[in-house]
Amino acid sequence: MKRRLYLLFGGLAVVLGAIGAFLPLLPTTPFLILAAWCFGRANPEWEARLLAHPRYGPQIRAWRERGAVPRHAKRLATALLLLSAAGGLWLLPEPWRYLPAAIGLAVGAWLWTRPD
Numbered sequence: 564m565k566r567r568l569y570l571l572f573g574g575l576a577v578v579l580g581a582i583g584a585f586l587p588l589l590p591t592t593p594f595l596i597l598a599a600w601c602f603g604r605a606n607p608e609w610e611a612r613l614l615a616h617p618r619y620g621p622q623i624r625a626w627r628e629r630g631a632v633p634r635h636a637k638r639l640a641t642a643l644l645l646l647s648a649a650g651g652l653w654l655l656p657e658p659w660r661y662l663p664a665a666i667g668l669a670v671g672a673w674l675w676t677r678p679d
Contacts, residue, residue: 573601
């Protein structure tokens, strides 16, 4: 039963990651990292396929080995967090307008503590 749940969640993570490759606000790599983790517990062959992927495999391995996030990904994430915070300040009513900025600040601070 556990194995099936890991396969289900891993498959769902791959689907969301694939969708994220085309939608700018849905991240791809974190979903693939989750999928690799799930597949590592349920189907090592699928995990190996993700780790061998030419584009995402190195990012998954870097996260597993060092908790690393590439500098270009940090910059892009920071820009999108700033855009989201600005949109929240402009579009949301009081007191919700500050929530995206607060979340963005917390996520950005954590993100920049990760090694490159």
